[in-house]
Amino acid sequence: MANENCINQQECKPTQFWALLGLGGLVVLSSLYAFFTLEHHGHVLTGMNNQIVWGLPHVFAVFLIVAASGVLNVASIGSVFGKKLYKARAPLSGMLALSMLAGGLAVLVLDLGRPDRLVVAMTYYNFKSIFAWNMIFYNGFFAIVGLYLITLMDRNLKSYSTTVGFIAFLWRIALTTATGSIFGFLVARVGYNSALMAPMFIIMSFAYGLAVFLLVQTVMYKWNNLALDERILIRMKNLLGVFIAASLYFTVVFHLTNLYFAKQWEFERFILLEGGVYTMVFWIGQIIIGGILPLLLLFSPGARHSTGMVMVAALLVILGGMSQMFVTIVGGQAYPLVLFPGYQESSTFYDGVINTYTPTIWEYMLGMGGVGIAFVLTVIAVRAFKFLPQDDFKALETDDA
């Protein structure tokens, strides 16, 4: 039944395919509804204001963009570092990267005050702005990773895949550096202003991207009634563990650095101890759910044989990633700008107070739309093209573990 349309499926499941597509489509539609409502009434309907200028939509958008660059890492390990296990997964990795970037960028654009001026954003560039550089990197990412996918999937162009893959790898490192620097270059705000932002975003992208990849891969194998080879499972879960540990390390160094600078103490006290929801999301969300729990799960003896445990760990990493973005983006703005160090400040414009932020349903809808777009694109791509990893087990034996 309709077998010609499901190259990748062991047995065709059109009902499930349409159900998934419908589900994703509904999420995207609700997001569009939110967009048009906000476009008509203005951002007055959101919880964002002149103090918290970037809110939940940006948490979703930046997470998707960072994870998009990270998910390409799977392909890079294959093409750049020659690991066969990962090379077999390069097409899926590239496709996920494009889908997630599309989702993240859509949220970013739909949240603009003047989304109708997208053409302006594409034609007027201030090259001193790291934000403008990001736009160039995003567009270039689509072109380069698109080309990379073609070289991976077209037999005649296969020989170019290593070169294009290498360019894609360099490009994605530049892209995440630029994304981290959007925050790192904010010299006036104690919560950002740090050269560590760029490398920290890169290492976090490795973890978030691989977690998304493992999740999608596991679902695809289940969908096709296939079991992931244990050797592959072990290698990939160990790699995820290393990335989580590295992310935790960067988080510790970032906060230790702030703790060393006397002028940053108050901000650290806010995030680590007294920041209410931000402190809670930092410790419970970013550190425990996104770091310690998945590490325990991944390195417990049972995980060697359990795709379920690895999948739960991957889900936790994604939740932790969202938490990290919330603490970084919203928490960084909740802490007030200090105009006069050593003085207590107050005004009608909320100087000197911890800024409050209560996101509205419109912001959730807009943010989830990005996830919906990435999901819909993935469902269609997986259905229409051959993205299920094709492992050559003999070659795997020669691959360094």
Next chain:
Amino acid sequence: MNDTVENKVEERRNFLKTGAVVAAATVAPGVLMYGVAHSRAPEEAASGNVRWGMLIDSSKCGDGCNDCVTACNTENGLSGETGPQDTQYIRKLDIKDLRNGRVHSLPMLCQHCENPPCVDVCPTGASMKRADGIVLVDRHICIGCRYCMMACPYKARSFVHEPLTDQNPEVPRGKGCVESCTFCVQRVDRDENPACVDACNSNGHMAMLFGDLNDPQSPVSLAMQTQPSTEVRADLRLNTGVRYQGI
């Protein structure tokens, strides 16, 4: 005969009158322009020889006085409401020295930096600095990304969160764009003071001086030469156009 002579005299008078009018019409603009040399014609570009700036003496600023804020709201067509999503170009900031308890009250507005972070970060170049040092938002190319608001160290910018009505035609604003103090650029181009400065002068506080920082003889420069002044967040080295005294 007499008639013809009178006609000729009349003609000569008319000729002289017309000639005088034409000559006056030709010379007058030059003479007038000389007299109003600081006022800028719309087609004339802002001059890089001028740097507009402001000196605020917090010791003269009246505690509880809000006249500068009210004048700004009226001039720029702002609602004057102070909710978290409402626009404020200028606000009265109360600060208290935590070491000795000394309090100051001062107006805080866009500091019109020489090296403005908002201009650096703006992806489209909508945030821009005029040749005469006034930092503005080009509302035709602002996409409403709010990155400039993240970057401004002085919290000087606001985002228009909802549709606007009854705007001042001289100060067009729009939903979805970022805005901030313009030094009342429309008044400055007519050689007038910003509305806040005039309000402060007319109530007798005289706490705000506005003028050309590049002109050593301007009142603002002279005041800065005689007394020390402070730059807010001087550590960032933005060389602000607004300076404070008395803090």
